[in-house]
Amino acid sequence: MMPERIVIVGGGQAGGRVAQILAGSPANLDIALIGLEPHPPYNRPPLSKGVLLGKSELKDCVIWPQGDATAGRVRFYPGRRAESLDIHARHVITDDGARLDYDKLVLATGSRVRRLSVPGAECDGVFTLRTFDDAVAIARRFHRSKRLLVVGGGFVGLEIAAAARSRGLETVVVEATNRLLSRIVPQEIGAALARYHEAAGVAFRVGSMVEKLVANRSGKLKSAVLSNGETVPCDLAVIGVGVTANTELAKEAGLDVQVGIRTDSALRASADGVYACGDAVSFWHPLFERYVRVEAWQNAEDHARVVASQLLGQDMVCDTVPFFWSDQYEWSMQIAGIPYFGSQLVTNTVEEARILYHLDARGRLVAATGLGHDRLIGRKIAEARRLIKRRARPNPQMLKTGRIQLEDG
Numbered sequence: 001m002m003p004e005r006i007v008i009v010g011g012g013q014a015g016g017r018v019a020q021i022l023a024g025s026p027a028n029l030d031i032a033l034i035g036l037e038p039h040p041p042y043n044r045p046p047l048s049k050g051v052l053l054g055k056s057e058l059k060d061c062v063i064w065p066q067g068d069a070t071a072g073r074v075r076f077y078p079g080r081r082a083e084s085l086d087i088h089a090r091h092v093i094t095d096d097g098a099r100l101d102y103d104k105l106v107l108a109t110g111s112r113v114r115r116l117s118v119p120g121a122e123c124d125g126v127f128t129l130r131t132f133d134d135a136v137a138i139a140r141r142f143h144r145s146k147r148l149l150v151v152g153g154g155f156v157g158l159e160i161a162a163a164a165r166s167r168g169l170e171t172v173v174v175e176a177t178n179r180l181l182s183r184i185v186p187q188e189i190g191a192a193l194a195r196y197h198e199a200a201g202v203a204f205r206v207g208s209m210v211e212k213l214v215a216n217r218s219g220k221l222k223s224a225v226l227s228n229g230e231t232v233p234c235d236l237a238v239i240g241v242g243v244t245a246n247t248e249l250a251k252e253a254g255l256d257v258q259v260g261i262r263t264d265s266a267l268r269a270s271a272d273g274v275y276a277c278g279d280a281v282s283f284w285h286p287l288f289e290r291y292v293r294v295e296a297w298q299n300a301e302d303h304a305r306v307v308a309s310q311l312l313g314q315d316m317v318c319d320t321v322p323f324f325w326s327d328q329y330e331w332s333m334q335i336a337g338i339p340y341f342g343s344q345l346v347t348n349t350v351e352e353a354r355i356l357y358h359l360d361a362r363g364r365l366v367a368a369t370g371l372g373h374d375r376l377i378g379r380k381i382a383e384a385r386r387l388i389k390r391r392a393r394p395n396p397q398m399l400k401t402g403r404i405q406l407e408d409g
Contacts, residue, residue, distance in 0.1 A: 003030040006311060007092055007102035009082045009249065011035020013043060013297060014278030015108030016063045017304035018311075023073040027312055031074045032100050034092070038079045039132055040064060040071070045297050048159040049327065051135040052142070053166065058132055082109075085253040087271040104273050104311055107261060109246035111279040111295065116151060116239045120213030125221030126237045129156060141236050142167045149224050149234035151210055153180040155326045155333075157240035158197065162328040165200045172232050173197075174205045174224070176241075185335070186345060186356055189371050196331055205230070213237065243295065245280040258282060260293040265317040267307050275310060277303035286319045287389065288341060288366070298323040321385045332374040336385040337367030346399040348380070355380045355402075363393040 006022060006029055008015045019033045019041070035041065042061040050056030064071040081095040091101045113128040115121065125145075127138050138160075148164045150157045153175030164171045177183075180190040194204060205226060212225040224232045247257045256262040256270035260282035263269050267283055269276045276283075278300045282293040302320045309316040324335045342358025349355075353372025360366050368384030370377030380402070387394060 001028060003028045005030045005101060005103045006032070006106065007100050007104075008033045008106040008108060009085075009092060010106075010108030010110055010246075010278065011037060011041050011076070011078070012108060012110045012278065012300070013041065013063070014110070014300040014304050014307075015106065016041020017301060018106055018108065018277065018308050019074045020063055020070060021304065021308035022311060023070040025308075025312055029073075029311075032077065032102075033074050034077045034080050034082050034094060034100070036079070036081055037131055037133075040076065040078070042132060043297065047132060047135040048129060048156055048163065051132065052129075052139050052160065052163045054139050061132065082249055085249055087253050087255065087274060090273065102273070105275070106307055106311075107250055107255075107269065107274065107276040107280070108278045109249060109261075109280045111243035111245050113239070113243055114241050116210065116213075116241065118210055118212055120215055120221075121239075123213055123215040123221050124219050125215075125235055126213060126239065128239045129160060130243075138236075138238060142169065145169060145236035147234045147236070148172070149174065149210075149232055149237040150240060151237065152240035152242070153177075153182075153204070153206070154184070154240055154242065155181070157238070158193065158328055159326060160238050160240065161197060161202050162200070165197075165202060169236070171201070172203045172205060172234070174208055174210055174226060174232075176207070176209045178207045180204070180206070183340075185333075185339065185369050188347070189333070189354065189356060189369055192354065192371055193328070193331070193333065196329060200329055205232070243279070245293065247280055250276070250280075259291070262291065265319065266310055266315070267303060267318060268310070275307045277307045283318060286317060287321065287391070288338065292322075292338060294322045294338075296322060296324040319389075321388045323381075323385065331372065332370075332377060334370045334374075334377055334381040335367065336381050337365070337388045339367040339369055341366040344396070346396045348400055348402045350376050350380075350402060353377050355384075357384065357394070357396075357399045359394075359396065363396075365392050365394055 041063040084093045113130045147170045150173045209227040214223045216222045250261045251257040261276040263283045265284045306318045326333045344359040346357040353376035356369040358367035
């Protein structure tokens with residue numbers, strides 16, 4: 001029998017894991033993986049931690065360990081972009097003119113960083129962090145820089161700030177909104193995290209934007225002019241103002257795109273034989289009964305397992321509880337579920353740790369946010385994930401004391 005032709009567009013976490021799972025199966029498959037970067041698929045969480053600090057190399061991040069025989073079952077096209085997609089003729093054309101025909105297609109196109117559109121944004125010393133090569137370049141600049149400007153008070157920006165302080169750089173974080181992590185966590189969590197950073201020597205400028213980056217005569221960054229009129233000296237800047245889903249290929253091909261590539265709970269896109277997974281996907285989540293788009297390592301893992309199962313003929317949907325974590329200094333932040341679906345907050349404090357439980361209008365637990373040492377919050381967040389999965393309605397007063405009493409869902 002002829003092998004079934006599987007083409008995967010996107011060589012990041014989601015696409016790489018789909019390829020790895022398929023390659024490890026006994027199924028008769030011809031697997032092609034198109035990756036925009038020159039590197040084989042790798043995990044991104046170490047970039048803002050181990051790689052940035054010079055403690056991790058590419059071999060520590062790659063999905064396939066060196067010598068893994070299953071990698072040989074995948075035709076890998078590194079450094080290639082999928083230029084066009086024909087969902088009727090079932091083929092993908094790459095930027096070098098190659099045509100890859102498929103029986104089943106997986107779109108794992110991921111996301112890209114947003115750029116800062118201000119004068120001076122292209123001068124020497126201004127970086128973004130998205131790829132392994134980005135992390136290596138910033139790590140090298142850490143060794144010869146003194147003052148770092150981080151633009152954006154989100155998770156990536158704060159992890160970069162923590163790494164920079166451990167290297168002894170003077171660090172200023174500029175955030176356009178009036179607090180840190182304003183789109184992700186409640187105010188008290190953002191404020192507590194800010195205090196941890198300030199204790200480590202990080203300075204914040206909230207409610208301000210960068211209006212201009214200024215270079216010296218040799219074209220190297222020397223300062224930033226903020227909207228509040230302040231000039232901040234810096235010889236290194238990292239821009240972390242969010243990402244944009246890569247949906248252009250899907251949209252031009254005529255697939256349903258709304259916020260992300262729209263799929264059902266089994267991650268099937270709007271054309272026969274097409275699946276989508278990872279950051280670029282807006283999928284129907286049966287647990288929350290609405291479409292969601294999640295940017296997280298765990299989501300990419302969950303999606304990869306679902307898509308691979310579908311391609312191997314096993315019926316499966318993505319109904320897992322989203323999970324995200326960020327480690328900064330000795331503190332850990334962990335989020336289970338989707339906090340902005342909640343309308344009521346209940347706080348439980350254990351020593352120096354906080355757990356915030358997010359309940360919706362029906363009293364259902366839809367998320368939990370934890371900040372503190374992992375030994376204090378890890379078990380609580382894991383417990384919350386199980387309750388969210390069960391559609392539990394905990395007694396709010398019990399939540400405050402850390403004891404959970406369930407009511408009917």
